[in-house]
Amino acid sequence: MPFPRFFSSIRNHVSHSKISWKSTGTVQKTLAAEISRSGTALHSGARTTAKLFPAMAGDGRFFVSGDCRTRILATVDFVTESALCTTLSRDGARVRTVEHLLSALEAIGVDNCGIEIVGGDEVPLLDGSASEWVEVIKEVGLCDAKDCSGNNMDKLAPFLHEHVHVWRKDSFIAAFPSSKVHITYGINFPKVPAIGCQWFSCFAMDASVYVKEIASSRTFCIYEEADKLLKAGLIQGGSMENAIVCSASTGWLNPPLRYDDEACRHKVLDLIGDLSLFARSGNQGLPVAHIIAYKGGHSLHTELVRLLSDSH
Template identity: 60%
Template sequence: MCLSAAFNSLKSSNLISWKATGKLQQTLEGCIELTGKALHSGKVSTVKIWPGFAGEGRYFEFQSKLIPASIDFVQESLLCTTLCKDGYKIRTVEHLLSALEAKGVDNCRIEIQSFDSKDPEVEVPIFDGSASAWVEAIEQVGRKEALDRCGNNAEKLAPYLNEPLHVSRDDSFLVAFPSRMVRITCGIDFPKVPAIGCQWFSSAALDDFYEKQIACSRTFCIYEEVERMRNAGLIKGGSLDNAIVCSASKGWLNPPLHFHDEPCRHKVLDLIGDLSLFARSGSQGFPVAHVVSFKGGHSLHADFVRRLSGII
């Protein structure tokens, strides 16, 4: 199928207007292959990212099942973003998708394998807890113009927000305002953990700034919550090598930080990955808007994308 039918699905509405970016859709020059341990399951998995056709976007292949990197397949889960289709689940996709969105890899097939061929669940490796491994791999293999199955290139479109939009859960909120460019303002607040405290960070996310100022920001956790999370079946693969850990009484247990506000920057990294799930047909997923998040998380991000998509 050529692109005309695919782009018919990108219809503007009162909330969103799809506009040309002046760029052509991109894919990878070659295949990326990385193997590592997962944060929550503790299991080892291998990810191969293959070049994709223009207009087909980003999608996962697991156990011969194709699962698009789309909000339509997001399942509620603790401390990560999970895609689910026909009983098959892919967990912790946010760091990989963040890197692909920010680096402009619009179309690709993401093949993921675990060492247990019968397990219907798999998790993307965590590496050092940031998106650096993915960014470095993308830079190493390079990008190229994507062609569709008819051999044609395709213009990259972006969703421009036409009116303010907000979602909230308890004391957390995410609000977006119309803007001529992508802007992100993110705040976190940990009053019982003085070493983190209240932090704010603002960025223009989808350019080289991401690679230098956001991608290397690692996931973090509170030391006093580790036992509770492990009892809940989470962070089985967590260690001081793949997260920065902060104690309420003792401060950071594995310094130095990459930035004084690294936790807040990591929240921006997650936000970009989660909002990339609005992408379709090789378009930009992150809305052209000023997005403001306070005490946000994966569930709140999913709520926002569903509102953006008109699902809720």
């Protein structure tokens, strides 16, 4: 499909009127208690711990990292270009592979949350999905977040009024006005027949759909590319226990899959985590829109967030 021609009538620009923030009818939430999880970090291979703790209304989500305990807001303003993960950095401190944790927090509605990373600069990968984050959040539950005066704050969501898009070659992400959050995602690995071309759609995306259809999908790797990535200093902590691995010649090396289209569903998981970086001050990050992506990745996801951020 000639994607540039498909988008020829869509301006690669967002005016200030294309986003409006409206009440969700709920107040901002935070964790009811502190939680933590430890595990292997995907790229460094270090054993790290993520400690999650309640935050005040309006604080939003933020990381505490580095020897100086630098506070890094989980917003696109602090995204640093990196390979195969989303990285946030500020004043020499950084935290990598934030997308799975942020995906769970956004989808389950943890609007305000502090996250301290201990033992390294990377969120532990756990089983390669977001399911354990969802489980531990549900164990402690949520409560209304309070501001410094002890008051609740209304939770707002960004509504899209006009279509927007970003693309690179034959990869794109487009968002169209919608009354609810819909996500459609396509991937295409023609040289890996066991994956091939897959599409997955969820209408409409909410916490229950996320838990049932998205959260347990694991990150995936092409076996023939693993050696090159290892030599580049990446996926040092990757294993058959925290990723599903597919060979171009023999198919999946560690079945069974949790879904036939698990690889495609995981891209939706990543997308939600990356779009959560649109959040500000404890409000919803995921735009209320129909979001359609094809052959996207973290860099393209965050490019769309930057485009949306220019509109308000």
